[in-house]
Amino acid sequence: xxxxxxxxxxxxxxxxxxxxxxxxxxxxxxxxxxxxxxxxxxxxxxxxxxxxxxxxxxxxxxxxxxxxxxxxxxxxxxxxxxxxxxxxxxxxxxxxxxxxxxxxxxxxxxxxxxxxxxxxxxxxxxxxxxxxxxxxxxxxxxxxxxxxxxxxxxxxxxxxxxxxxxxxxxxxxxxxxxxxxxxxxxxxxxxxxxxxxxxxxxxxxxxxxxxxxxxxxxxxxxxxxxxxxxxxxxxxxxxxxxxxxxxxxxxxxxxxxxxxxxxxxxxxxxxxxxxxxxxxxxxxxxxxxxxxxxxxxxxxxxxxxxxxxxxxxxxxxxxxxxxxxxxxxxxxxxxxxxxxxxxxxxxxxxxxxxxxxxxxxxxxxxxxxxxxxxxxxxxxxxxxxxxxxxxxxxxxxxxxxxxxxxxxxxxxxxxxxxxxxxxxxxxxxxxxxxxxxxxxxxxxxxxxxxxxxxxxxxxxxxxxxxxxxxxxxxxxxxxxxxxxxxxxxxxxxxxxxxxxxxxxxxxxxxxxxxxxxxxxxxxxxxxxxxxxxxxxxxxxxxxxxxxxxxxxxxxxxxxxxxxxxxxxxxxxxxxxxxxxxxxxxxxxxxxxxxxxxxxxxxxxxxxxxxxxxxxxxxxxxxxxxxxxxxxxxxxxxxxxxxxxxxxxxxxxxxxxxxxxxxxx
Amino acid sequence: xxxxxxxxxxxxxxxxxxxxxxxxxxxxxxxxxxxxxxxxxxxxxxxxxxxxxxxxxxxxxxxxxxxxxxxxxxxxxxxxxxxxxxxxxxxxxxxxxxxxxxxxxxxxxxxxxxxxxxxxxxxxxxxxxxxxxxxxxxxxxxxxxxxxxxxxxxxxxxxxxxxxxxxxxxxxxxxxxxxxxxxxxxxxxxxxxxxxxxxxxxxxxxxxxxxxxxxxxxxxxxxxxxxxxxxxxxxxxxxxxxxxxxxxxxxxxxxxxxxxxxxxxxxxxxxxxxxxxxxxxxxxxxxxxxxxxxxxxxxxxxxxxxxxxxxxxxxxxxxxxxxxxx
Numbered sequence: 001x002x003x004x005x006x007x008x009x010x011x012x013x014x015x016x017x018x019x020x021x022x023x024x025x026x027x028x029x030x031x032x033x034x035x036x037x038x039x040x041x042x043x044x045x046x047x048x049x050x051x052x053x054x055x056x057x058x059x060x061x062x063x064x065x066x067x068x069x070x071x072x073x074x075x076x077x078x079x080x081x082x083x084x085x086x087x088x089x090x091x092x093x094x095x096x097x098x099x100x101x102x103x104x105x106x107x108x109x110x111x112x113x114x115x116x117x118x119x120x121x122x123x124x125x126x127x128x129x130x131x132x133x134x135x136x137x138x139x140x141x142x143x144x145x146x147x148x149x150x151x152x153x154x155x156x157x158x159x160x161x162x163x164x165x166x167x168x169x170x171x172x173x174x175x176x177x178x179x180x181x182x183x184x185x186x187x188x189x190x191x192x193x194x195x196x197x198x199x200x201x202x203x204x205x206x207x208x209x210x211x212x213x214x215x216x217x218x219x220x221x222x223x224x225x226x227x228x229x230x231x232x233x234x235x236x237x238x239x240x241x242x243x244x245x246x247x248x249x250x251x252x253x254x255x256x257x258x259x260x261x262x263x264x265x266x267x268x269x270x271x272x273x274x275x276x277x278x279x280x281x282x283x284x285x286x287x288x289x290x291x292x293x294x295x296x297x298x299x300x301x302x303x304x305x306x307x308x309x310x311x312x313x314x315x316x317x318x319x320x321x322x323x324x325x326x327x328x329x330x331x332x333x334x335x336x337x338x339x340x341x342x343x344x345x346x347x348x349x350x351x352x353x354x355x356x357x358x359x360x361x362x363x364x365x366x367x368x369x370x371x372x373x374x375x376x377x378x379x380x381x382x383x384x385x386x387x388x389x390x391x392x393x394x395x396x397x398x399x400x401x402x403x404x405x406x407x408x409x410x411x412x413x414x415x416x417x418x419x420x421x422x423x424x425x426x427x428x429x430x431x432x433x434x435x436x437x438x439x440x441x442x443x444x445x446x447x448x449x450x451x452x453x454x455x456x457x458x459x460x461x462x463x464x465x466x467x468x469x470x471x472x473x474x475x476x477x478x479x480x481x482x483x484x485x486x487x488x489x490x491x492x493x494x495x496x497x498x499x500x501x502x503x504x505x506x507x508x509x510x511x512x513x514x515x516x517x518x519x520x521x522x523x524x525x526x527x528x529x530x531x532x533x534x535x536x537x538x539x540x541x542x543x544x545x546x547x548x549x550x551x552x553x554x555x556x557x558x559x560x561x562x563x564x565x566x567x568x569x570x571x572x573x574x575x576x577x578x579x580x581x582x583x584x585x586x587x588x589x590x591x592x593x594x595x596x597x598x599x600x601x602x603x604x605x606x607x608x609x610x611x612x613x614x615x616x617x618x619x620x621x622x623x624x625x626x627x628x629x630x631x632x633x634x635x636x637x638x639x640x641x642x643x644x645x646x647x648x649x650x651x652x653x654x655x656x657x658x659x660x661x662x663x664x
Numbered sequence: 665x666x667x668x669x670x671x672x673x674x675x676x677x678x679x680x681x682x683x684x685x686x687x688x689x690x691x692x693x694x695x696x697x698x699x700x701x702x703x704x705x706x707x708x709x710x711x712x713x714x715x716x717x718x719x720x721x722x723x724x725x726x727x728x729x730x731x732x733x734x735x736x737x738x739x740x741x742x743x744x745x746x747x748x749x750x751x752x753x754x755x756x757x758x759x760x761x762x763x764x765x766x767x768x769x770x771x772x773x774x775x776x777x778x779x780x781x782x783x784x785x786x787x788x789x790x791x792x793x794x795x796x797x798x799x800x801x802x803x804x805x806x807x808x809x810x811x812x813x814x815x816x817x818x819x820x821x822x823x824x825x826x827x828x829x830x831x832x833x834x835x836x837x838x839x840x841x842x843x844x845x846x847x848x849x850x851x852x853x854x855x856x857x858x859x860x861x862x863x864x865x866x867x868x869x870x871x872x873x874x875x876x877x878x879x880x881x882x883x884x885x886x887x888x889x890x891x892x893x894x895x896x897x898x899x900x901x902x903x904x905x906x907x908x909x910x911x912x913x914x915x916x917x918x919x920x921x922x923x924x925x926x927x928x929x930x931x932x933x934x935x936x937x938x939x940x941x942x943x944x945x946x947x948x949x950x951x952x953x954x955x956x957x958x959x960x961x962x963x964x965x966x967x968x969x970x971x972x973x974x975x976x977x978x979x980x981x982x983x984x985x986x987x988x989x990x
Contacts, residue, residue, distance in 0.1 A: 053791040054770030061845040068958060071975065098788060105983075106957075106975050127985045128788060135978035159986030166981070166989075186987055193989055224692050227719055256669075257694025257720060264721035295721045295931040326930040392909050424906030453906065489901040 041066050045083045048099065049092040060099050067103045081107055088115045097128060104132035110140045117144030126156045134163045142169045149175055158190040165194025173198060177206035180222070189221035196228030199236075204229035204245065223249065223258040227265065234269050242269055260292040267296035275305045279312055282320040294323035303333060310336035318348045325354040332361040332394070341370060353385055360389030365400035367393060368416075372404065376411040390419040398425040405431065410440035417443065421450035429454055436466045441474045448478035452485030460486055460499050467520075471513045480520050487524045497526035504532060515544040522552025527560065534564055542574055550577050554584020559595075562588045566603070570610045582610060586619045590626060597629050604635055614644035621645060625652040628659040666693035673723075673928050676700060679801045680808040684709030685786050687724075688990045691716035698924045700727040702817040702945035703938065705808060708981020710942035710949075711968060712990035717938045725924035725934035726941025730818040731825055732917035733893035738907070739879070739886045740826040745911045747902055749883030753866050754823040757873030758855075760811045765803055765844045765853040769793045786988035795848055803849035805952070806982075810851025811871065813948040819890050821936075821944035822877045823867050825914070830940045833947065833965035834859035834867070841955030857951040869951065953979045 039047070039062065047059045063084075070076040084100045084107075092100075097119075104112050113136060119129035126148075133141050145164050149172070152160060161179065164172040172194075179191035192210070195203040207225045214222050230245035246269065249262035263281070267274040274296070281293035297305060309324050310333050316324055321343065328336045340362050343355035356374060359367050371393070374386035398420070405416040417435060420428045432454065435447035451463060463483050470476040483500065490496035504517040518536055521529035536549035550568060553561040565588065568581035589603055604627075607620045617639065624632050633656055639649035665671060666689060673696035676686050684704040690697050697717070703726050704710035717724045730736055743751055774780045774792045783797060784790065787806045802808035809816075824830035839857020844850055852871070859867040878887040886903075887896040897903050907913060917923045917935050927934050946968070953976055954961050962972040970976040984990065 053793075054768075056768075057846055068956075071957070071959065095791075098790075106978050127983070130986075131788060131983040134983040135981075137974070155986045162986060162989040163983060166983070190987065190989065220692065231715075231719060257692070260694060261720045264719065268718075291931050292721045295723070298932060323930060326932050330932065392913070394909055396910075422906070424908040453904075485904075489904045491899075491901075 038062055041080060041083055045087060048096050049087055049090060051096045051099065052093050053095050063099075064103065067107050070107075077107060078111075081109060081111055085112055085115050088119065094124065097125060101128040101132040105135055108132050108136045110136070110138055112136065113140045113144050117141075117148060120144065120148035120160060121151045121156070123156055126152075126159055130159055130163045134166055139171065142167065142171050145169065146172050146175055149179075153187070154184065155186075157187055161187065161190040161194045165190075165197040168198050170198060170200060173200065173202045173206065177203075177210075180206060180210040180218075185215060185217045188215075188218045192218065192221040192225035193228075194225075196225030196232075199229050199232030201238075201241065204233070204241065208245075208248075220255065220258075223255060223261075227258070227261050230262075230265055231268075234265075239269060256288060260288060263289070263292050264296055267299070272300060272302040272305050275300065275302075275308055279309060282316060282324065283312070285317070287319065290320055290323060294320075294327060298327045298330065300331075303331075306331045306333040307335040309333075310339055313339040313343065318346075318351050321346070321348075321351050322354050325351070325358045329354075329358040329361055334362075336362045337364060337367065341367065344370065344374065349381075352382060356382055356385040356389055360385075360392040361394060363389065363393050364395050365393075365397040368397065368400055368404055372408065372412045372415055375415050376409075387415065387419065390415070391422040393423075398423070398427050401425060402428050402431045405435075410438075410443055413438065413440070414443045414446045417446040417450050421446075421453040424454065426454050429459060433459065433462050433466070436475070436479070437469070444470075444473070444475040445478040448475055448482040452478075452482035455482060455486045457486065457490045457494060457496050457499075460496070464500065464503050464517075467516060468510075468513055471510070471516065476516060480516055480523075483520050484523045487520075487526065492526075495528060497521060497524050497529050500524075501529055501532055511543045511545050515548040518545055518548040518552055522548070522555060525557045530560065537564065537568060542577065546573075546577065547580075550580045550584070554580055554587065556584075556588070559588045559591050559593050562603070566606060566610070578612070582607075582612075582616055583619065585610075586623055590623045597627075597631070600627070601629070601631055601635065604632070608635065608639075617642070617645045618648050621648045621652040625655040626659075627656055630656065630660045632656050666690055666695060672696060673698070673924075680813065681705040681787050681801075681806065682785055684713050684990045685984070685988050687713045688716040691720045691722050694720060694722070696723040696924075696928045698725045698727065698921070699941070701821070701936075701941060702809070702813045702948060703941035704945055705813075705949075706979075706981055707942075707946045707949050707968060709990055710945050714938045714942050716990075723924070723927045723931065723934065724938040724941075725920065725927070726936035726938065726944075727920070728818060728821045728936040728941060728944060729920035730890060730893070731821055732920040732923060732935050734916050735893035735895050736822055736825075736888050737914045737916060739888045739895050739897075740822065741907045741912065741914055742886050742897075742902060742905060743826040743879045743881070744828055744914070745907055746881075747883075747905050748879060748881030748885055748897075751827065751865055751879055751881045753868065753880040754827060755873070755878040755880065756816070756819050756823055756867060756869040757875055757877070758811050758816050758819060758869060758871050759873060759875055760853060760871055763800075763803065765849045765851070766847045767795065767849065768847045769795055784985070786984035787982075788985055793848065800849070803851045805850050808851070809948055809952050810853075812852065812855065812869075812951050813945065815875065815890060816869070816948045816951075817944055819875070819877050820867070820869065820947045821940075822888055822890075823879075824940075824944055824947065826877070826879050827861060827863070827865050827867070829861055829863075829865075830943055832862075833943055833968075834861050834950070834963055835965070836860045836960060836962050837950045837954045838960035839869075839951060839955050840958065841952075843956070852952070852955055855951075855955060857955060859947065859950070867947075949980075 044059050044062045048063060051060060066080050070080050084103055087100050088097055116129045116133040119125040133144060145160050149160050161176060164176060176191045176195050180188050182188045192207060195207055207222055207229060211222045226245055226249065230242045234242035246262045246265040249258050250266060251259060267278060278293040278297050281289045297309060306328060310328060313321060313324055340355050340358045343351055346352045346355065359371060371386045371390045375383050375390060377383055401416050401420055405413045432447045432450050436444055438444050438447060451459065467479040467483060470479045487496045500517060500521055504514060507514050521533060533549050533552050536545050537553055539546050553564050565581045565585035569578050569585050586607065604620060604624055611617045611620055624636055633653055636649050636653045639645050674690050676683055676697060676699040678686065680702055683699055687697055687699055704713055742748060771791045772793045780792050796804060802814055803810055837859050839855060841852030841855040843852050854871050856870045876887055876889040878885055884898050884902055895903055923935050950963060957976055959973060961970050961976050964971050
């Protein structure tokens, strides 16, 4: 609404003719907000005085506009504020005063403090007065709150206390301290919280004094206020004061959550120096103390902490080991590798798993044999985590993967090759090409999968050689997959399918091998392969190559092969070939296309002519049912009397009518 | 419930404006928390939640579950590891559903058995009408922030994650919003706003387009669809990229809820810790403040104050109705 024209209009509006500002149309500012000239501020204020929820709030929006747009014009802003103040002094409705206070929350100044201060003691208006007054900077507002404090009780007083706390009003500490022993526990709780938010030596002392002998229902608020004072002291450099509070609260006699928070506070203030204390808690037998210690250790930044923790791993109980391993997983440390490796053989299953996971970030090349052994072992759960850890093992370890794989058993070779792919170990590609001829078929398949992930156009030639060698082998599909993956991820501008096409063109005999190449080209979806695919699909000889080519055209990702398939489906090929072509023809006809509807309908008409069986006709009808053009009905209607498909024809006709009926 | 020693954790699934009061109280009671997004309904309340959770050493998961999707994390890893080149622009698309945000409604009697005063809780007293509560509270600024804080809290969150600014924030925010001038609702029904970050990246958010976030870099782009995490990229081969073990990884979540439970047991950090949830919600609130004021605002993400507009600072933290506090 105020987009581009706002700056320009604001300048025009709030410029030299300031004295006329309140009479000028806001339409200049607010674009099309008004059909007619809006009222001047004075009139708008008058109109909103009687506003109640449910009435039109357009005038509220006008006043809000005045507040917002007078930002850069202090004199005008002053006039607006005075107008709002006058409403607060009047007998305007509650809803009006609520609105006014929301505006003063943003634009209010010391001028608004007296009227808002008077409202603080009014049970009905106190909260909305606070809404405005809480954000007005300066001592005048503080004084207004403090003055009202002594004249109020219950919820109204609590609100004022909360506001003083939110403002961080140091002037109010003495008054708030007196309320810590209020007979109203809710007031005392609020005072404790406020003093905590304000902080400082005096506030802390007031809370400390009140804690001695405090009523149980106020104790938690006092504890929290005390903790807040400690945090404030730490953030302002009063470390000794902070530690004194935390140390006092780190006491088993305190409420558990208070003691835990104190430990957290000590860790925050002392940093790595607190590590021995925290590790000591981990060694203890209190689960809550172990938990807070673990959480605090995790937040440390210093490596020395994690080295120390790693050194203690053998000395911890199983629960603490779990916590420590979780920390070390996120904060790896060179010293942790050996103790973690030892725990992969723990008698406690959870610890074993946690250690295997932690080794994924703390291990190095020397960890590969251990992880590979577990990953190929009989414990399926452990194997899953070990595989994952192999995948994430840090450092320059690709060479170590390859070296181990060369001498390892077939299962380990396969696992390491799988992991090489996940790790993106491109340097392992030469080894993977060798492994594609491994004696073990599972290893061969892993190798082709990895080559698909890691290979590039540079490996296409080698991959095609391997594909030829894989003819009839279990890994043939994996080899095809690898070539498809490499072509698909290569830059299309480099014509990555060209070498495959050239190889196929130069290939004689070996129909199964050529069929394999045809399948590869079909799956690439590379349009440059279409001429040779068409050639193969239309070959006179009906062999595996022709079959693969027709399937490739039928599975083509775009409608580009539609005409080929139509011709093949109606041509002189085998029934199988014609059926394949027809189904492809129907699939492509249903793909989204930008051809004219007349052409689509014509093709459906042709499809009916080619359809050789009721099943074929049903395919055509299913496609027609998706058409959003009533002319499609004329193609369906003749089949309503065809006994074999009349039910499907009726459904299609009904659907076409639905498709073409305007929605209500 | 908070007083029960046998309750270790709570799930906060109230309307947005109650999140902070409950979360702070839960922290003080020593509970861990799963809290729906947006983390809080104002920047000040959000900071109070973060401080309380840290003060008591609690585990906290913000309900920003979109960041737990593996696809989304992978997309952000592509961005953070330079696969799209140098990131320069983040587009956030937040199309609105077709609600009538100009709806005029009047006062209604409070239904029997409904403690309406309690429902209003920390927010200013307001006359009851049915649509103020239930689902539609989210289109009233006292209680929520409209689409900006609703799905914005998810999508902007992913923008922050991809930009590696999810524990910080922008340096400027500006924008325009079309706010209803009549009726019950007052959140923006059309909007366009933008942030600039210290690293030079711009985040542009519009109430149109396909719902999701697009990261544009010098060498390509990647788009994360909301909800579902489906990805698109240019070049498409980007989505086949492998992020190696020595690159920046963002981890994989076992599921947003499971992640929370795991960390309750192991005292780690969830995928959407309070600082992150707070910063994402803050982005939404910054946008609403800038749009309401109609001015470009400069933001100090460390101090969490506006540096060029004291009036805008007055909108960072609303006064809470007594007796509620954070």
